[in-house]
Every structure is written in C-alpha cells, then in structure tokens.
Amino acid sequence: xxxxxxxxxxxxxxxxxxxxxxxxxxxxxxxxxxxxxxxxxxxxxxxxxxxxxxxxxxxxxxxxxxxxxxxxxxxxxxxxxxxxxxxxxxxxxxxxxxxxxxxxxxxxxxxxxxxxxxxxxxxxxxxxxxxxxxxxxxxxxxxxxxxxxxxxxxxxxxxxxxxxxxxxxxxxxxxxxxxxxxxxxxxxxxxxxxxxxxxxxxxxxxxxxxxxxxxxxxxxxxxxxxxxxxxxxxxxxxxxxxxxxxxxxxxxxxxxxxxxxxxxxxxxxxxxxxxxx
Ligand SMILES: C[S@@+](CC[C@H](N)C(=O)[O-])C[C@H]1O[C@@H](n2cnc3c(N)ncnc32)[C@H](O)[C@@H]1O
Numbered sequence: 001x002x003x004x005x006x007x008x009x010x011x012x013x014x015x016x017x018x019x020x021x022x023x024x025x026x027x028x029x030x031x032x033x034x035x036x037x038x039x040x041x042x043x044x045x046x047x048x049x050x051x052x053x054x055x056x057x058x059x060x061x062x063x064x065x066x067x068x069x070x071x072x073x074x075x076x077x078x079x080x081x082x083x084x085x086x087x088x089x090x091x092x093x094x095x096x097x098x099x100x101x102x103x104x105x106x107x108x109x110x111x112x113x114x115x116x117x118x119x120x121x122x123x124x125x126x127x128x129x130x131x132x133x134x135x136x137x138x139x140x141x142x143x144x145x146x147x148x149x150x151x152x153x154x155x156x157x158x159x160x161x162x163x164x165x166x167x168x169x170x171x172x173x174x175x176x177x178x179x180x181x182x183x184x185x186x187x188x189x190x191x192x193x194x195x196x197x198x199x200x201x202x203x204x205x206x207x208x209x210x211x212x213x214x215x216x217x218x219x220x221x222x223x224x225x226x227x228x229x230x231x232x233x234x235x236x237x238x239x240x241x242x243x244x245x246x247x248x249x250x251x252x253x254x255x256x257x258x259x260x261x262x263x264x265x266x267x268x269x270x271x272x273x274x275x276x277x
Contacts, residue, residue, distance in 0.1 A: 024080050024107035027127040032059050033148050034167040037177060038066050044161060044181045045118045045144045047071040054078075054116040056108040056123065056131070061088025061101075063120050068097040073118070078106040114138045122148035129153050136214070141186035141255065142237030151180050156215045158183050158236065185215050186238045186255035192275035194221070196264055205244075208275060223247075 033041070041063065047053060049072030055063040058077025065088065067073040079085050088103035104111075109131075113119060116139060121128060128150045135145060135152075149172070151157065157180045164175040189212035196205045208230075210219035217235055220227045221244055232250075233242040240260060241252040251273065253262020258277040263270050 025109060025127070025130070026080075027057050027108060028122070028124040030059050030081060030084065031122070031171050032062060033122050034165060034177075035062065035066075036167075037148060037165070037179065038063050039070070040161065040163075041120055041146045041148060041179050042067055042071055042118075044159060044179055045120075045146050047073050047118055049073060051075070051117045052115050053118045053120060054111075054113050056111070056113070056119065056121045058084070058088060058103055059122075060084055061091055061103050064088075064101050064103070065091055065095065065097070067118075068092075068101045069095055074100040075116075075118075076101060077103045078108050078111045079103060080105065080107060109134070112138070114140070116143055118144045118146065120146045120148075123150070125150040135184065139184045141184050143184040145180075145182040145184065147180045147182070149178050151178075152182060154214055155182050157181055182215070183237045185212070185235050186240075188212050188217050188235060188240060188255060188260075190277060192260065192277055194273060194275045196271065196273040205273070 047067050051067070051073040053064055053067040053073045053075035055077040058064060058079045061077050064075045064077045067075055077088060079088070082105050085103045085105045089098070092098040092101050092103070113134070119135070119139060128147055129152065132152055139145070159181045161179045163177050165177045166175060168175055168177050188210050190210060192208040192210065194205045194208055205221050205223050207222035208219060210217050215235065217233050218230060219233070220229050223244065228247070229245045230242040231245050234240070238255045239252070240255055241250060243250050249264055249266030251262065251264050253260040253273070260275040262273060264273050
C-alpha cells in the first residue's frame with residue numbers, strides 16, 4: 001500500500017465520489033499485514049483474554065483470529081469484500097474459535113465500535129485520519145488503538161515501534177514498518193470546580209481550567225485566588241496527573257464522566273481531592 005501523493009489523491013477522489021453515491025468508501029486495498037506484524041500489533045496493545053478486539057477492514061481475518069487463538073481475546077472484524085468475510089468465518093470454525101470471533105460484511109465507517117477494548121487498523125493514511133472523530137466519539141477512554149504504518153495526525157502515540165521487514169517491500173516499496181499504539185483519552189477540556197481542603201498551612205485549590213488537544217492537556221489552577229500554571233500534565237485514558245508550578249506535590253486522579261477523584265501526594269502526606277464540571 002504505497003503512501004504516495006498519487007495513491008492519496010486517488011483514494012480521496014474515490015472517497016468523495018463514493019460518498020456522493022452512498023457507497024462504502026474504499027478505505028484501502030486488500031493487503032494483509034505480515035503475520036509477524038500481526039503478533040507485534042497485538043503484543044504492543046497488551047491483548048489478553050479480557051479484551052474485545054475489533055479490526056476495521058479485516059481482510060482474511062488474521063488479526064482477530066490471532067487475537068483469539070494466541071491471546072484468548074474475543075472480537076469481530078468488518079470487511080466489505082464478502083469472499084474475505086466468508087474465508088475468515090470458515091477459518092474461525094476450523095480453529096474452533098467461532099464462539100469468540102465473527103466476521104461481518106459491513107462498511108467500517110458505519111460499524112458500531114463502542115464494544116472494543118482494542119481497535120486495530122491497517123488502512124490508507126487518509127482513511128485513518130477520516131476516522132478520528134468516530135474513534136473519539138465511540139470508543140471508551142482507555143481503549144487501545146493500534147494502527148499499522150499510518151499515524152493519527154495530532155494524536156500523541158503512547159508508544160510506537162519501527163522495524164525493517166523484507167515482506168513489506170512488495171506492499172509499500174520499502175522495508176520500513178511502523179506500529180502505533182494510542183490510548184483513547186477521557187474528555188478533560190473545560191473548567192472544573194475542585195474540592196481540596198486547605199490543611200496544615202497548604203493553600204486551597206478551587207478551580208482547574210484545562211485546555212485539551214486530543215491526547216494532551218495544559219492549563220492552570222486557581223490557588224487561593226491566584227492562577228498557577230500546571231506542570232507535568234499527563235493524560236492516559238481516564239488517568240490524569242499534574243503538578244502546580246513552583247509547588248510541592250502531585251495530583252493524580254481518575255476521570256469518570258464529569259467528575260475526577262484522586263489523591264494529592266506531597267511528601268508522605270496524601271489528601272483526597274475531587275473535581276466536578
Ligand atoms: C490493508 S487491508 C488490511 C487487512 C487486515 N486488517 C490486515 O491487517 O491484515 C484493508 C482491508 O480493508 C477493507 N476495506 C476497505 N474499505 C472498507 C470499508 N469501507 N469497510 C470495510 N472494509 C473495508 C479492504 O477490502 C481490505 O481487505
């Protein structure tokens with residue numbers, strides 16, 4: 001799958017005309033991920049028997065089949081080519097894992113992906129980026145996204161691995177292979193009313209003003225009426241942590257809908273704090 005300007009343009013043109021006719025957008029040709037890459041993708045996501053893996057554009061089903069057979073996961077794949085879906089379901093039967101995985105002939109853009117704990121894709125670079133709103137809108141915070149070769153622009157990967165594989169020359173013309181791991185972030189943007197009692201001479205924090213850019217955030221806290229910038233701000237799924245510039249201690253917490261609850265740790269002292277929108 002050559003990521004040339006030409007293939008990008010061709011795919012974009014096809015996408016526009018397909019949209020106009022309400023036909024499925026061609027998100028990429030059938031090019032299977034080499035089996036070693038499939039294993040690396042699932043390992044990078046830390047797939048286990050607790051996971052539900054969805055592969056968008058599942059080809060011959062190898063990602064979901066391997067997730068079930070080797071890592072014990074459940075899941076499904078969606079694919080527009082009927083014959084590939086049939087092949088994948090037959091393979092699931094043959095491997096004795098048809099009770100845990102299935103393959104459906106469906107447009108990936110219209111598939112409900114909310115059940116995924118791990119979502120995988122090997123699609124054209126423009127398609128990957130067309131999916132960004134869907135991923136943020138439907139996947140729960142903490143869901144791992146694995147993309148083979150193409151990044152989600154503007155998202156910071158939790159990790160990525162790069163390797164050289166001879167198998168890829170026939171696909172992309174180069175040996176370079178990339179695997180990106182993203183974790184769907186909770187929504188933290190906005191103002192939060194904080195409850196952190198002033199104790200032992202420590203100042204009271206009453207508000208957080210956070211600005212989120214997908215997987216990152218920055219902002220300030222209102223401390224005794226003064227705005228103090230945040231430092232070391234980190235967001236991973238539903239887990240948040242930050243410090244207040246020039247002050248001791250680390251705030252950490254879990255975001256659930258419109259509340260954050262956690263611990264403020266300074267030296268050996270730990271204080272509970274909460275925030276709500
Ligand atoms: C590059 S292959 C990846 C196959 C498999 N995920 C893997 O990594 O081995 C992309 C697949 O997406 C399928 N596809 C393209 N557009 C699609 C769409 N709108 N809905 C569902 N599948 C689609 C193609 O038929 C093709 O099999």
